[in-house]
Amino acid sequence: MSDREEIKPTAHDLMEFHVEALYTHDHNMRLRTINEPWPGEAPAPRFFLGRTIEGTSVIRFRYDVPEMLIDQLESLCADEPIIKDLHTKPKHFDAYMNLLQGERFTMGPCYLVPGELAPTIQVVSITRENMTEFLRGGFEWLTSEIDYAQPCIALVRESRTVSICRSVRITSRAHEAGLETLEEFRGRGYASAVVAG
Missing domain, CATH: 3.40.630.30 (Gcn5-related N-acetyltransferase (GNAT))
Structure with missing residues (x-):
């Protein structure tokens, strides 16, 4: 491979980069805090599910989520279908919210911006x-x-x-x-x- 060729990350790799950028993790890959550059540490969410267009998922849990609940959530995650529409909620969304006694959630697409991209308007x-x-x-x-x-x-x-x-x-x-x-x-x-x- 020449110096100019790069190994392109998979969608799963990119989702791993995404969750690592969003949250701090402990040595067990459990979520700790929201990874913001300014002072202060807000707690991370109790559950993260990142689905890729390849059909893989990246799942993380906050450090204080009990193992029995993790087992239940992981079983549901394993049954999630491949996403076709980025705006579709997970198949087991209601079950996740019920198990976690969740009151709010966030979701949305994540994009890779190529390093060679240049602005077309002066910035x-x-x-x-x-x-x-x-x-x-x-x-x-x-x-x-x-x-x-x-x-x-x-x-x-x-x-x-x-x-x-x-x-x-x-x-x-x-x-x-x-x-x-x-x-x-x-x-x-x-x-x-x-x-x-």
Whole structure:
């Protein structure tokens, strides 16, 4: 294999990168906290189920979930069908919520952004040195996080930041992107530009 060729990760590998970036783990691969770069440690969820388009799943449990409950949840996970629509809830969603006595959940797709991707619209890097110039008119809240969420890339229109992408969960193998576009500027391709940046 030449130096230019890369081994491409499988969808399962990418899901492993994803869960490792989202949460801290103990030596038993049990979830501990949400892996955010700024100070403070919020507890991780009790259960994570990441399904891939390959038909595999990555399952994690928080350190304090009892073994008997883990066994029940793992049995249900083994019966999950291959996903065809990214917006479909798991087959056993209601059973997971009942067993965990869950009140809320999150779900959504996860994407790989290729390293060679380049923005098609000019973007700017936001740092502590230039943040007062760019973080106004909707993104002032980011000033308290700017040192932790780097790199931070913005698209500026009408002398203000309208779309921003920053690293919000970081590991040695992956960065999870936090992406926000002001509502009145959505649907113009700005999010793609800042992600590529």
